[in-house]
Amino acid sequence: MFAIPFLDLPPLTKASGQIRLPGSKSISNRVLLLAGLAEGSTLVHDLLDSDDTRVMIEALRNLGCDLAHEGGALRITGIGGRLSVQQASLFLGNAGTAMRPLAAALAVLAATQGGQFELSGVARMHERPIGDLVDALRQLGCDIQYLGNDGYPPLRLAGQPQGQLATGAPVRVRGDVSSQFLTALLLALPLASSGQGEAPGTDIVIEVDGELISKPYVEITLNLLARFGITVQRDGWQRFTVPAGSRYRSPGAVHVEGDASSASYFVALGAIAAVDAPVLIEGVGSASIQGDVRFVEAAVAMGADVRMEANRIEVRRGAWPLRAITLDCNHIPDAAMTLAVMALYADGPTRLTNIASWRVKETDRIAAMAIELRKVGAQVEEGADFIEVRPPQAWQPAAIHTYDDHRMAMCLSLAAFNGVPVRILDPQCVGKTFPDYFEALFQLAHTHHDLVPVITIDGPTASGKGTLASTLAASLGYHFLDSGSLYRVAALASLRQGVADTDGPGIAALISKLRLRFDGPRLFLDGEEVSDQLRREDVGSRASKISALGDVRAALYALQVSFRRPPGLVADGRDMGTVIFPDAALKVFLTASPATRAERRHKQLISKGISSNIDDLRADLEARDARDRTRAIAPLQPAEDALLLDNSAQTVDESVAQVLGWWEQRTPFGI
Ligand SMILES: Nc1ncnc2c1ncn2[C@@H]1O[C@H](COP(=O)(O)OP(=O)(O)O)[C@@H](O)[C@H]1O
Numbered sequence: 149m150f151a152i153p154f155l156d157l158p159p160l161t162k163a164s165g166q167i168r169l170p171g172s173k174s175i176s177n178r179v180l181l182l183a184g185l186a187e188g189s190t191l192v193h194d195l196l197d198s199d200d201t202r203v204m205i206e207a208l209r210n211l212g213c214d215l216a217h218e219g220g221a222l223r224i225t226g227i228g229g230r231l232s233v234q235q236a237s238l239f240l241g242n243a244g245t246a247m248r249p250l251a252a253a254l255a256v257l258a259a260t261q262g263g264q265f266e267l268s269g270v271a272r273m274h275e276r277p278i279g280d281l282v283d284a285l286r287q288l289g290c291d292i293q294y295l296g297n298d299g300y301p302p303l304r305l306a307g308q309p310q311g312q313l314a315t316g317a318p319v320r321v322r323g324d325v326s327s328q329f330l331t332a333l334l335l336a337l338p339l340a341s342s343g344q345g346e347a348p349g350t351d352i353v354i355e356v357d358g359e360l361i362s363k364p365y366v367e368i369t370l371n372l373l374a375r376f377g378i379t380v381q382r383d384g385w386q387r388f389t390v391p392a393g394s395r396y397r398s399p400g401a402v403h404v405e406g407d408a409s410s411a412s413y414f415v416a417l418g419a420i421a422a423v424d425a426p427v428l429i430e431g432v433g434s435a436s437i438q439g440d441v442r443f444v445e446a447a448v449a450m451g452a453d454v455r456m457e458a459n460r461i462e463v464r465r466g467a468w469p470l471r472a473i474t475l476d477c478n479h480i481p482d483a484a485m486t487l488a489v490m491a492l493y494a495d496g497p498t499r500l501t502n503i504a505s506w507r508v509k510e511t512d513r514i515a516a517m518a519i520e521l522r523k524v525g526a527q528v529e530e531g532a533d534f535i536e537v538r539p540p541q542a543w544q545p546a547a548i549h550t551y552d553d554h555r556m557a558m559c560l561s562l563a564a565f566n567g568v569p570v571r572i573l574d575p576q577c578v579g580k581t582f583p584d585y586f587e588a589l590f591q592l593a594h595t596h597h598d599l600v601p602v603i604t605i606d607g608p609t610a611s612g613k614g615t616l617a618s619t620l621a622a623s624l625g626y627h628f629l630d631s632g633s634l635y636r637v638a639a640l641a642s643l644r645q646g647v648a649d650t651d652g653p654g655i656a657a658l659i660s661k662l663r664l665r666f667d668g669p670r671l672f673l674d675g676e677e678v679s680d681q682l683r684r685e686d687v688g689s690r691a692s693k694i695s696a697l698g699d700v701r702a703a704l705y706a707l708q709v710s711f712r713r714p715p716g717l718v719a720d721g722r723d724m725g726t727v728i729f730p731d732a733a734l735k736v737f738l739t740a741s742p743a744t745r746a747e748r749r750h751k752q753l754i755s756k757g758i759s760s761n762i763d764d765l766r767a768d769l770e771a772r773d774a775r776d777r778t779r780a781i782a783p784l785q786p787a788e789d790a791l792l793l794d795n796s797a798q799t800v801d802e803s804v805a806q807v808l809g810w811w812e813q814r815t816p817f818g819i
Pocket residue numbers: 607608609610611612613614615616748749751752795798799800801803
């Protein structure tokens with residue numbers, strides 16, 4: 149996950165490849181709750197690992213459920229409908245799929261078995277309405293208090309042992325604000341219909357007021373209830389009967405399918421950019437129980453070329469530009485946001501209607517989408533329950549606010565396919581449902597080599613290049629190339645193989661056969677980690693010698709260039725700005741006085757438990773500098789357009805801040 153303040157996406161051009169989707173959020177959180185309430189234990193496979201499922205898991209643990217990892221799956225032993233913990237304060241983040249059903253289930257359990265529970269979340273959760281659900285539960289006799297504003301969490305749920313619920317009359321609930329209220333009741337009421345002790349229990353009827361929105365989500369609920377042994381009788385979409393004597397029974401094992409809403413970004417990616425080869429989406433398809441899979445129909449209407457199998461979707465670009473559409477999106481409320489971004493690439497205005505529920509999600513999504521799409525140049529009209537998007541006439545680079553809303557971040561990343569870069573602010577908000585979304589995007593999306601931004605840091609040994617470059621890379625979410633480590637690995641390999649340090653062709657031949665693997669800062673040679681051995685002074689010294697050989701430099705060229713991949717690269721070495729990346733967007737030449745550098749290296753070696761003599765180190769580094777500066781090929785020297793930075797008197801943080809400041813001046817984003 150990119151846990152950084154912003155992530156800059158370079159202009160992207162094409163996409164292809166295969167993606168395995170993370171588990172569905174809606175299914176994961178329903179299954180977690182059902183397994184937590186059921187008798188017996190349930191082994192849940194392919195569960196989504198994200199912010200929203202973590203808060204649900206934590207809540208279940210606090211309620212006395214036993215949860216244990218088994219391989220990649222999670223085993224949940226449920227409470228069997230009997231409270232084992234009578235008092236708890238549960239923090240539910242911004243997860244509507246946790247807040248609403250847990251509120252209903254705990255209200256019913258507290259009212260019949262006694263107990264006191266407090267449910268709270270982040271500030272935005274406390275602005276998301278829950279009044280319609282509370283009203284419905286109060287009809288049954290549940291004792292629910294608002295701890296903040298009326299109609300919104302936080303809530304306190306209370307009750308006495310052997311309490312009775314008024315289940316005789318139908319429970320009425322509004323269905324036109326959020327279908328999660330109905331889902332919450334459907335998940336909770338089997339706890340009340342089962343009867344107490346010898347009592348037989350009663351049928352409980354739920355009647356929906358108003359037109360039920362987002363029906364497919366209710367279908368997921370009914371489907372999963374059936375898996376846990378409860379067959380709800382449905383009359384149209386207005387009346388649901390939970391049968392007397394219902395009891396949750398674990399089905400033993402459940403496989404969570406891939407998230408259909410998350411699939412929408414990759415379906416759109418294929419429609420926009422799968423020009424040469426398809427985007428293959430694994431984990432969801434025509435056999436899905438998730439309503440958002442019908443997003444595919446809308447994407448096809450806009451021109452996507454799609455082949456669907458039971459558990460797999462293959463997408464290519466079809467019509468281009470995409471075709472503008474007008475669509476009632478009630479059946480795909482979450483995935484429809486992706487259409488608003490596809491609309492940027494359409495041949496006319498796209499109008500998405502019946503989306504009032506967008507306004508009460510993680511943020512007011514209609515307002516947020518309108519503001520952010522305008523930033524890239526689109527003309528947008530919004531109303532209470534619709535949005536209309538006209539494609540930009542002139543695209544503009546934009547810094548996109550994400551409003552702590554994962555879908556805003558994922559959607560707007562798709563705006564980077566028309567020649568302009570896009571900055572995504574607060575990219576880790578995708579952690580709500582798809583922590584590795586951007587990694588997946590970069591795996592599939594390509595761009596022209598020269599559109600990937602590069603920052604080069606060149607300079608003499610121990611000037612702090614590696615420290616500066618790796619910190620910059622981490623701050624920007626860019627890849628990092630320590631080019632010296634490639635010379636060092638060539639030095640180590642040639643040392644091991646007994647190839648002379650003057651034998652350019654011999655070492656070049658060796659380089660072409662090296663089996664290297666990079667894992668963050670760790671480097672593996674033929675499967676063996678050699679990171680520490682590369683730092684040996686004899687290896688560094690040999691690296692300096694062999695780096696003067698033209699054959700060696702040529703042999704390492706392609707490998708270095710291959711590090712230039714989206715979203716960007718920070719490369720450190722001697723000739724990054726002069727030879728390898730002469731078109732780098734920012735070149736820094738880093739120096740520090742020989743005395744400072746010798747002292748730094750000395751401290752660095754001591755901290756690693758390696759003893760050394762500071763005078764020898766200084767003599768050694770001055771000899772290395774002289775050799776690196778005076779060699780005939782790619783000598784160490786600042787590029788003409790490099791900015792010089794002497795960090796002798798700077799801390800690491802100061803150098804990093806200085807270079808980030810320079811970088812910011814060269815990016816086109818105004819916040
Ligand atoms: N600006 C700085 N101020 C103080 N020490 C620094 C600074 N930059 C780097 N160092 C320290 O100097 C040592 C050498 O830095 P390193 O990044 O390995 O240099 P290089 O890659 O240029 O050989 C490290 O221990 C590092 O923490």
